[in-house]
Amino acid sequence: MLLIALVISVLASYTMFNFIRNLRRTNKTFRFFWLAGGVFVFGIGLLSKHFMTTMALHLPLRVDWTFLLVSLSAVLLALLTFVMLMMPEAYPNRLPLGSLILAAGIALPTYLWTPGLDAAGFNLKPGPFILSVLILLAGVYGALVLAENPRIKTRWPAGWVLGITLMGAHLSGVRAMREAADTASFAESWRMNMELFGVFVGFCALLILFSTMVIWYIDRRLTQMDERYRAVVKNSLDTIAIVKKNAWMFVNRAGVRLFEAETEKDLLGKSIYQFIPESQHEAVRERLNNLSKTGSSGPLEQQWYTLQGNLIDTEVVATYMLLDNEPVVQMIIRDISERKKNEELLINSEKLYVAGQLAAGIAHEIRNPLTAIKGFLQLLASGKAYKTAYFEIMHSELDRISDIVSELLMLSKPQAYDLTHLDVRNVIQETMTLLESQAILHNITIETETGPDPLWVYGVSTQIKQVFINIIKNAIEAMKDGGIIRISLSRDGDHVLVRISDQGPGISEDQIAKIGQPFYTTKEKGTGLGLMVSYKIVDNHQGNIQVYSKPGEGATFEIRFPYRCPEDDGAPSERMADAESGLRPA
Template structure:
C-alpha cells in the first residue's frame, strides 16, 4: 500500500484539485443552481454532467501520476469517462426534478450516485492495466465515500439555499470531497503485481496522456468560460425581471396547485404581511373571500387536469375577486390569471390590482349621477307643470280685468287643470306600468286648443299665430292630452326663440295616410350640429332650458307610431314637422272656427 500522503504528491494533488474545482464550478453554473429552471434545461444539464465527468477523469489520472501508477490508454480508460457523465446527468436530473429546494434525502441520493460513479471510474482505470493484481481496503473506501458524501451534500445544500453567492465555496467543497475520495481510494488500493509498459512505449504513453489531459483541461476551461458568460447573462436577465416584478405597483404572484409559490413586495403590502414566508406554501383560499372560492376553483381545476395534455389557455380576461388580508381587512381587486409552466410543473401567474378606491369612487360617481338625474327630473317636472299654470294665470288675469268672458276659456282652463293632475299622477305611478286611455281625436281640435292657449303668451312677444287647419278632419288614435303636450312644447319653443316678434305659421294636412302638422317660426335657426342632437335627454339650446320638453315630445310621438322631422336655416327660421298615422272615423268632428285670436286659413 502506498503512503497516505508525501511531499512529492502535493504538486499533482494541487493540480488535480484545481481541475476538479473548475469543473465543479462549471457544473453548478451550467445546471443553473438548484432552484433555477433555464431554457434548454436538458442541454445545460448534459453540459454540466460532461464537464464534471471530464474533471473527475482528469483528476483521477493526475492523482494516479502522484502515486506512480502507470495506466495504459485505451477503451477501458475512455469508457469510464462516458459512464461517469451518464451517472452525473442522472444525479443532476434527479436533484433538480422538483421546482422546490431539494430535500436532504434527494441531495444524499444524488451525492451517492456521484460517489458510486467516481469509485467505478477508479476501479475501471485500475482494471485497464492491473487486472487481477489488486484489492481494496474497505476502511479507506468507506472513508473516501463518506467524505465525498458529506462534502457534496453540504455543497448542494448551500447552493440550494444561497445560489450564486456561495458557488465558489460550493465548488471547493465538491472538489475537496472528490479529491478526498480519490486519494483515500488510491491509499486503500493494494497492488500485488505492478505492470508497466515497455520502455520504448513509455514515452508514447506519457505523451498521449499529456495530450488527453491538456485537451480535457482546455475543454473544462472553455465550458467554464461559456458557463460564466451564460450565467452572467441570465443573471442580468433575472435581475431585470426581478426589478420589474418587485417594483410593480400591482401585486404579482405565482400559484402552484392551490398554494402560493411567490408574491412580490407590492403583494406583501396589499395583504399586510411582513414577509413572503407568511403566504408562500399556504393555500390561496386562506386569503380569498369565501364567496369567491368556487369561482377561483373553476379556473384552477382545468389547469391542473389538462397539464401536458392540451394547449394552454394563456391569459384570461380580468375578473373581480375579493380577498381578506392578514389583518382581516376586505379588499376588492381586479385579477388577471395567466397559465404557464415552471420547472416542468403547471403554474398560474396572477396579477392583482387593488380597486377598492376605484370602487368607492364609482359608487360616489353613481350617487352623484343619481342626484344629477334627480335634479334634472325635478327641473323637467317643474317645466311641465309650469306651462299649464302660466296659462291658467293668464286666463284668470284676463277674466279679472273684464276684457274677456268667453265660455270657451273655461273649457281650456279645465283641460289644463286636468293635465296638471295627470302629470302628478304619472309621477306617483312612475315605478309602475301605466295604462293610457286612447281614443279617436281630430288633430285640428287639439291644435286649435293649443293655439288659443298660447295666444296670450305670443301676444306679449309681439307674435302673431297664423294657422291653416284644412277643410277635412284629421283623425288619429291616441291620447289627447299627450298630443296636446307635444303641440304646446313645440309652440312654446317657437315663441321663446322669436324675441323680436314676427309670425308663427301652423299648417295641418293629410299626406300618404298621415296627419302632417308643421310649425314654422321666424327665429334665428339651428345649425346642423345642434339639429343632430335634437330630442336627446337634457340637451337644449336655451340658457335656462332642461331639454326634457322635446325629449318627452319625441317619446310621445314615437309611442303613437309617428315621427318628428326638423329642418332649419340660419337667419331664416325652423320648421317642426310632426307626422302621425291617420285613421278613418265616421263621427262628426267637434272642430269649430276660432272666435278670435288665432286666425284660420
Template sequence: MDELIVSERWMFLLFALAINLFASFTMFNMIGQLKHVGVRRNYWLLSGAAVYGLGLWVCHFVMLIAADYMIMIDWTSIVKLLCLMICAYFSLLLLGSRLGLGLRLLASSFVIAAGSNFMSYSRLMSEQVLEFKIHFGLAFFALVVTIIGAGGAFFLFQRKSRYSMLLAGLILGLSGIAMQLLGLEAVTIEYDVVLTADRLSEYLKRLSVVLGIATLVIFAFSTLARFVDRRYNAMDERYKLLVENSIDMIAIIGDEKWEYINRSGLQMFESTSEAELLGTSIYRQLLPVFHPAMKSMLQATAQGVQRGPIEIDWYTMNGKLLHTEVVETCTQISGRPVFQVIVRDISERKKNEELLINSEKLYVAGQLAAGIAHEIRNPLTSLKGFLQLMSSGRQSNKNYYDIMKSELNRIESIVSELLMLSKPQIYELSCKDIRLIIRDTVTLLEAQALLHSIEMEMRVDDDPLWVRGVENQLKQVFINVVKNAIESMLEGGKIIISCMREDDHVIIRIEDYGPGIPEEQLSKIGQPFYTTKEKGTGLGLMVSYKIVDNHQGRIQVRSSLGVGTTFDIILPCTEAPTVHEPDATGKVTPMNRIRQEDGSS
C-alpha cells in the first residue's frame, strides 16, 4: 500500500475520532433512556452496546488506513464486531447493577476495555499473518488508559449533571482513540500477502461500503435516540406539571426514605426546602402508633397486594398534628423498586366530622331531654294537683292516694327503662330453649288476652330451639311485643305466636290481626318516646330493640292496614348443651327439667 501523505493521515485520524465520539455519545444517550419509567431495559442496552461496538469497529479500520497498515477484511472482522458488542452489553449491565459504586465502575470499565483491546489485537489471528512482535509495556499501558477512560466516563454519566453525558462521550471516545494508537504502535506484523493494485482496489471498495453502511447505522441510532429522548422529555414535562400542581402530596419512597416530594407535600409538612425531608426516614414524621401500619402497607404493596386508602397521622416540621389518607403503589425507577404514595390532608374533614358528631349528640340529648320532661311532667302535674287539694284542708279521698301511687309507679317505670338503656350491664349468657320462654310468656298474658276477647295460639317445633341469652330479658321482649298486640286489638281477635328454625337462626314470629300500622309510623318504631297509645311511654319497644341487639339478633316488622302486624324476632341459634344425668342425690339438673317439661324421656 502506498504511503499516505501527512495531511491525509490527519484527515483519517479526525474522521476516526469523530466516529468514535459520535458512537460513544449515542451509546450514553441510549442508555440514558432507562431513566424513563416503563422503558424496555434490554432493548436500549443492546442498542447502545451495538452502536458503540459498531463505532469502535469502524474507527479501527479508519485508524489502520491512517497508519498505513494492512487492512484484512475476513471472518476475523465479524468476530471483532461481535466481541465488542457483547463486552459493551455486559459492561452496561454491570454499570446498572446493584453493586457498590466503586465495584460497578471497576467491573464495567474493565469489561469494555477488555473488548476494545481484544479488537485491537484480534488482527493477529488472520491467516495471512506470518510473524508478529508485541511490545508488552505499550500494550499494558493501552489497557490501563482504556480502563481509566471508561471508568471516568461511566462515573460522569452516573452523576447525571447537565453536561455529564457530553463529557462522558468525549472521554470514552478519546480513550478509545488513544488505545488504538498505542495498540498499533505496540504490534509489529509481517503478512504473507502481496497487495496488487487490483486487490487493493477491491479492498478499498469493500471497506468503503462497510464504513458507509456502519456510519449510516450509527447516525440512524443516534437520530432515534434523540427523537425518543425529546419525546420522553416532553412527556416528563407534562407529568411534572401534573405532579407539581397537584393539591395532594405525591412522593416517592425508596428504602423507607423520602426520595421525591412535590410542592404540595412540602407545604403540607410545613417544610421550607426539600433538603429538610429528602433522604430522611419516613418514620421520623410519622406517629409511633402508625409505624406498624405503614410497614404492613409497604410489605403488602411490594407483594402486589393493592389496598384502599388508610388513615395515618403525621407531625409537621413545626410539630403540628396532621391527619392524612394514604394510597400506595409499587413501581420501578432505573430497575430499582420504589413506592409512589399519594397523601391527602383530611384534617379539615376530621374536624367537620367531629363537629357533626357533637351536633348529633346534642340533638339526640335534646330530644331525649324533651321526651323525659314530657313523660314525667304529666304524672308530676297530677301529683301536684292532688297535693294542693290535700293541703287546702278539703276532705281527702282514698282514690287520691291510689292515683298518686299509680303516677309514682309510672315515673319509676320510666326511670328504670331509661337506666336500662344508658347503663351497661354484664349478664351471664346461658343456653335456653326459646319454646319454654314463649310458653311462660303466654301463661303470663293469657288472662289479659281473655279479658280483651283475644285468643292466643302457639305454633312451635317439636325439637328444642336453643339460643344463648338472658331468660328474663328475652321474656321482657316477648311480653312487650305481645302486650302491644293485645292492646291494639280493641274488638278482640287472634294472636299467633310461632317458633321455628331457619339455617343458623331461630325466628319467633308474633302475628296479630289488629288495625295495622301506617307506613310512615312503621319507620319510627323503636325510637325513644314514640308511641301511638294514649298512656304509653314509647320506651318498651326501644328497650326490646336494645335487648335483641345485645343478643346479636334483630327485629323485623311488617304491617298492612286493616290486616294486621307481624313482628319477627330473629336470634342466632346455638348447639344443644351437654346433657347431665341426675346426681347421686336424685337432684334433677335444669336440662333434665326442660326435657321432662317437654315430655321427652
C-alpha cells in the first residue's frame, strides 16, 4: 500500500511539473489548460496518496464537510503557487514564498485528516511534528528548485523529490499524532468501507496514470518541435537574437559571424547600445519601448558596429514575447551591406542611363532644326527655289539650337520664359514654312484650315511650335508613299482645338495607350522623346492631347489649349517659371 502511495505521489508530482513547465513554452491560448491540468493532477494525487497511506496504516478516515473544505483549500493554495511561479518579475522571491504556500496546501490534509478526529481526540507530539514540517518545507523547496533549473531538461528529479516529500511528511505527521480514541472501533468501520475507498483510489490512480501518459506524449511532441526550431534558429543565415533588458541573451551562429565575434560569449550580457551608433540610440529605445503595445516592428533599416569597429547595414524585425514568463525581444537581423553596395551601383548605373537618355533627347531636339536647315540648303543648292525668308527661318532655327544648349547648361536652375498671347494660326504658319521643304521632298502636301478669327492662347511660342513640329514631322515620316496632311484650327468652347490628320498606316489601340510614355517609339531610329516632350509641353500649358486612329486609316491628333484673349487678361505678356510641376507665374 505504501509503495503504491509513493508511486502515485511521484507520478502526480512529475505530471504536475510538466503541466506547469508548458505554461512557459506556449502562447496564452493554452495557459488555462496547462494551469487547470496541473492543479487537477496535484489535487487528485494528494487525495489518492492520503487515502492509500491511511489504508496502509489502518487509520480512521472521516468524510464530511471538512473533506470538501480541506480539498478546496489545498487546490487553491497550489493554484496560487503556480501563478507565482509564472510571474518572476512580480515575485522575485517566488521560490521560498511558493514553497511555503504549497507546503501549507500539502499540510492541510496531513494534519486535518490524520487521524480524522476532533481536537479533543488526539495529542500532538512536538518532535515528530517539527520533523514533519521541516521535511515538508525542505522537500517542497528542493523540488521547486529542480523544476525551475533550466539545465535539467526532465522533470523526473523534481517529481521524485516532491513525491518522497509527500510520503515523508505524511508518515512523520502520523507519528506526531497520539490517538485517544478506540482504534478497534475504527477498524470495524474501516473494513466496511474498504471496498468503496479502494474503488475510489483505483479510479484516481488511473486518472493520474492517464494524465501522465498524455503529458508525456505532449511533452515529447513539444520537445521535438523545440528541437526543430532550435535547428532552424541555429542554422539560419539571418541573425536571430533574444534581447532581455537591453542586453544580448541569445545569439545564433549567424549573429556571431555578423558581429565579428569568436564565440557567442563575446556578445552575451552586453548592452545592444554598445553596437548601435549613438545618434540612433533614442530612436531604437523608443521603438523597443513601444513593442509591448504594437507587438512587433519592421523590417526597418538599422546600422550596427561590430566588435572590430566596422559599420554594417541591416534590416531588423523585432517581436515582443515572453520567455520563462519574462518579457524579451526577439530580433531577426539581416545583413544588407552587400545589397546597399549593389543599390549604389544600380543608382550610378541609372544615372549613366539617364544621362544617355538625356543626350538622346537633346540630339532629337537639335536634329529637328538641323533637318530644316539642311533642307533649305539643299533647295538653295539645287537652284529650284530662292526666298529671303529661308535665311530668316534658318537663322531662327539656329537660335532654337542655341536655346536648347543654353537650357542644358542651366538644368540645375529654374528657367523663366516669356509668356505671351499667341495666335495659334501664326504659330502653325511658321511651322508650315519650317517643314515645307521636308514635305516636298517626301511628296506630301500640307493643307490648312484656319478660319478668319484669331485663336488666342497664352504660352511660350517656341514650345508650342515644338509640339506642332514633332507631330507633323512624325506624320511626314509615317507617310512613306506621300499623301496629304490636313491641319484644322477652330474654337471649341473655352479651348483652341488644333486637329492634325495624316494618311499614314495608322496606330493600333495598344500603341495609342503607350503614346507619350518616355522612350516609347515605333520607329527604328526613334528615341521616343519627341511625343513625350510634346505631351509635357501641352500639359504645362493646361492643355491635353487626344489620339484617334485605326490601322490602315491614318491617325488624327487633337491638341487643345485654353483660349485666352489679350483683352480679357488686360496685359500683353508676363513672365513664367518652368518648375518641376510645369509652368506657373513667377
